[in-house]
Amino acid sequence: MxxxxxxxxxxxxxxxxxxxxxxxxxxxxxxxxxxxxxxxxxxxxxxxxxxxxxxxxxxxxxxxxxxxxxxxxxxxxxxxxxxxxxxxxxxxxxxxxxxxxxxxxxxxxxxxxxxxxVQRFAPTRDINSVTTSLDLFLVYPELYLPAQVRELISLHQRACLETCASALYRARLAEQQGQRALADNLYLSALRSDARAVERYYQFLGEEQDELFPARVSGLLGQIDSLPVAVVLAIGSLLSSIPREHDPQVMQWLDNAIARQAEQARVSKASYMMSAPQSYSAEEVFALIDQVELTRPQEGRALRASAYLVRGWRSLDPFKAHEIIQALLAEGYQNAYLNLGELYSMGGLDQVDQAKAIASYRILAARGVPSAFYRIATLYGGGKGICHDKVKAYAYAKIAVDGGELGARKYLKELAQQISQEQLNQALQARNGIIRDIEAAL
The missing domain is CATH 1.25.40 (Serine Threonine Protein Phosphatase 5, Tetratricopeptide repeat)
Structure with a gap:
């Protein structure tokens, strides 16, 4: 023993x-x-x-x-x-x-x-290396020759059984070679099965993407029930992020995704409804937030704080919002700094305080959160109670766009029309300086 x-x-x-x-x-x-x-x-x-x-x-x-x-x-x-x-x-x-x-x-x-x-493994060694190479080609097309990509796509088509992404790979190849009409058709084809094609296609559409993308995907609404739920969610979420007049199509995509148990669609829908308070009621949004909180309690509470800051609703209550924000921050939920910045920016507790708003956003910007850069850009570009600086606004908006903040794209284009070429160059230098400062602070 x-x-x-x-x-x-x-x-x-x-x-x-x-x-x-x-x-x-x-x-x-x-x-x-x-x-x-x-x-x-x-x-x-x-x-x-x-x-x-x-x-x-x-x-x-x-x-x-x-x-x-x-x-x-x-x-x-x-x-x-x-x-x-x-x-x-x-x-x-x-x-x-x-x-x-x-x-x-x-x-x-x-x-x-x-x-x-990409030099460390043979791209045609097996199906795993083929798929890996093609997926890398989507992000870094310049690392592959067109003939090599065509060979990889051919091998992929012969080997794949269910999840075949050849339309997306072919679309990216056509785009790389400047065959825009072919690429457009292939991206639309890829949208029917591959959620990754959604943002790729939006990016491909270029300067007119905010007008063209909604028009293009509206043709898929008749097939919405047969599309993968990941595609439906991706389309609905992207549409909800495009700054534009109220679009009923957004709700069709998001509601379909919600009906198919895509939880993120509820978050996107609540945010979209808050961006159009004249079209939706506070009661509708709070009911939706109740559902979000069941599975994503902190994210749901952050949405609730945002809902209490929506002007035009009788539920406007900055003090309730502040109480929720402080509790979330105490729990370590860092994204609540977005809510806090919004509260300071609107003057919910006292006077408008853009310095505190920017300080709140910078906490997340230092962590690389694209939406924080976008919000700083909007304050420098046109915030109430602050000296406007279009150069700084462009620098921060550019970082947001580079980080994938879709909502910042239209704003960046507007800023580009408001500054000179010399100021644009200054903004790009400022952008690089901001990134260096963040990296140095790590």
Missing amino acids: LKCPIPSCLLLLALAAGPAQAASLQQIQYRLHQDPQAEVAAELRLLAERGDRASMRLLADVLAGSAERNQQQEAIALYQAAFADGHGQLDALVGLANFSERLPNGHDAQRAFFSQA
């Missing part, structure tokens, strides 16, 4: 039981499937520290969704470690490429790494 002091025995038993009780990667993946917001970073980090590259890749995905710059930087390092110079998880490259596109200056910052990475 084992003889030892009781505390020591308990410690030995706990250590012996620890590895057996630790969650496996498969268990963690299942929990994330059930609840995408599940707290799994600590468990994944334990597996990653043991050298499990699949866990490194998944942990990188989890951290990539954070607004914290240190976690974003850790995600980049984990993606690269999981790839292991071509000896590990090839699809970690795809995760890193997609993540880099969402970061201010991230696409350019990672180009040198990807230039080397």
Whole structure:
């Protein structure tokens, strides 16, 4: 019989039981499937520290969704470690490429790494390398020759059984070669099956994207029930982010996604309704927020704080909003700084205080949150109670657009028409300076 002091025995038993009780990667993946917001970073980090590259890749995905710059930087390092110079998880490259596109200056910052990475494995080695290469081509088309891409698409078409993305790859290739009519048709075809095609097509449409995209996708409404829910959600969310007059089409897409249990569609719908208070009632929005809070309590409460700041509704109550914001910040919900900036900017508690608003937004801007840069841009560009500076406004708006803030695109175009070429050059220099300051502070 084992003889030892009781505390020591308990410690030995706990250590012996620890590895057996630790969650496996498969268990963690299942929990994330059930609840995408599940707290799994600590468990994944334990597996990653043991050298499990699949866990490194998944942990990188989890951290990539954070607004914290240190976690974003850790995600980049984990993606690269999981790839292991071509000896590990090839699809970690795809995760890193997609993540880099969402970061201010991230696409350019990672180009040198990807230039080397694509040399570390044979693109036609197997179906995994073929798909990885094609997915990288979507983000970094300049790293591949057209003939090479055509060969990869041919191999992909022969090998794929269910999820074939050849229309999207062919659309990107046609775009790269300047065949715009062909690319347009191929993107529209890809929209029927691949959610990634939604933003790619929007980007492809160029300067008139905010007018052309709604017109193009309206032709798909008759097929909405047969489209994948991910496509429906992506279209509805993108449409809701385009600054324009109230568009009933937005609600058709989002309501269809909600009916098919896409939780994010409720968030997009509530935000869209708040942007058009003359068309929707506070009661409708608060009822929707109640549903969001059931599955995303903090995000739902942040929406509720925003709803209490909507002018034109009798529910306007900045003090209730402030109470919610303070509670969220105390819980560590960093995105509540967006709500706090909005509260200061509108003068909800006292006088308009744009200095405090900008300070609140800068907390998130330092973490690389694109919407924070956009809000700072709008204050410098036309905020009440602040000296306007179109050059600064353009610099911040450009960072927001580069980071994927769709709503900032139209504003950036408007600013470009209001400043001279010399001022534009100054704004681009200011943009680079802002990014350098953020990176230096890490």
